[in-house]
Amino acid sequence: MSRHLAMRRAAQSGADAMVERLRELVSYESPPGDRRRLAACAELLAGWGEAVLGRPPRRIVHDGLPHLLWPATDQTVLLLAHFDTVWPAHTIESWPFQVTGAVATGPGVCDMKAGIVQMLAALGLLADTSRVGLLLTCDEESGSGTSRSLIEEQARRSGAVLVGEPSTPEGHLKVARKGGSVYRLTAHGRAAHAGVEPHRGVNATVEAAHQVLALAALGGASGAGAPAGTTVTPTLLAAGTTTNTVPESASLAVDVRAWTRAELDRVDAAIRALAPRTPGATLSVDGGVNRYPMSPDVALPLLELAQAAAKDLGLTPPDGVPAPGASDANFTAALGVPTLDGLGGVGGGAHARGEYVDVGLMPDRTALLAALIERLLAEPVPGPGR
Incomplete structure (x- = not known):
């Protein structure tokens, strides 16, 4: 044998x-x-x-x-x-x-x-x-x-x-x-009473919604020059404290996958360059490329x-x-x-x-x-x- x-x-x-x-x-x-x-x-x-x-x-x-x-x-x-x-x-x-x-x-x-x-x-x-x-x-x-x-x-x-x-x-x-990246994007707003004077607040949830749409445009064929296979996926989302308070903070987790190092770097730069859309709101980004x-x-x-x-x-x-x-x-x-x-x-x-x-x-x-x-x-x- x-x-x-x-x-x-x-x-x-x-x-x-x-x-x-x-x-x-x-x-x-x-x-x-x-x-x-x-x-x-x-x-x-x-x-x-x-x-x-x-x-x-x-x-x-x-x-x-x-x-x-x-x-x-x-x-x-x-x-x-x-x-x-x-x-x-x-x-x-x-x-x-x-x-x-x-x-x-x-x-x-x-x-x-x-x-x-x-x-x-x-x-x-x-x-x-x-x-x-x-x-x-x-x-x-x-x-x-x-x-x-x-x-x-x-x-x-x-x-x-x-x-x-x-x-x-x-x-x-x-x-x-594929390589992968993980981010946490945080929208910072200002709290206010949601029923009495919502106009005094800066709604972090609304800002997070704008960013979800912006992130979706970075992946796949929809992104500027992004090849098929690049995915930018918003995942976990958390916002607010009570139902009658304008949220002063909202956090969004983002999963990114791509076949090339250049693509991960492109998306990384784009995420760090995201600008707030809601007047008075600011953004902060944590995380980055996890593995090439x-x-x-x-x-x-x-x-x-x-x-x-x-x-x-x-x-x-x-x-x-x-x-x-x-x-x-x-x-x-x-x-x-x-x-x-x-x-x-x-x-x-x-x-x-x-x-x-x-x-x-x-x-x-x-x-x-x-x-x-x-x-x-x-x-x-x-x-x-x-």
Whole structure:
């Protein structure tokens, strides 16, 4: 039996164990910012990771948020994943983990707990993990505020970064991602009695409404020179204090996505140049570019290796596609470090109640990841981290 066939069969023999491990991991809810639940989930993963890597993790806590790092001395490959999900505590009570046929559902099952289970199983298939680092963070869904520097530090000392975010529902890997920006625009007005003398006030809600329309004009084909695909989306909106008071303040959150660095910079400049439309109102802007786009040039060499590894295993080589969402791969790619994303579970519906993963494909995707790591250990891809 060939080594690759043996690797694939070993992964298949662990299929049931992977499903049970996924069930347990999903049961450990890990909402953004929930320090107690994130810590409990981290402890579970710390034990699993130590068992397969033979070394304990470094527990890195920032603002009470626990990240787990297993660094390698000569780090040829970094495996990167996050264990926080978008789901609030107690979601599991109304939406428990469930498997129907080959499809598993549950909060965070696809984004991205299946990817973590597959990563750990892939490490267990390798004869030598001494040059493989593993980083599991817990704040990706809230912007990676406390983990970004750690991610970038580990990427710089790595030859390649493999990210366990889910693939597309068709099983395609992700070779490009939009960049993203986050803003909070605040309109400042003047309070007054809404019924007795509204004319003495400066209505911040009205000013915010003007700005919503101005922001909408910055994205897509409607913006001045904006290419299709650039989105500028007003999201959270809050204003006022009581129903009979002219609002003196209104705040508006804005989500921006674009395929190029130049587009993010263009929208950033436009947002900072917004002018108030309501007499007497003023504006302030907080936030900015959160992560620049992931360019295909850092991913395509790794995609070729993944496709070759798939052939070795007797699998159909995966395609590489752009993905509109952002991930921590954006950070590592922006450093020029070879990065390939979408190596996690095959599924879809992320951030929705229909979130699912195909557990029948988990063994083959695990074998693919293990075979890709082996190739990188044998022939590292040149990059700034080496």
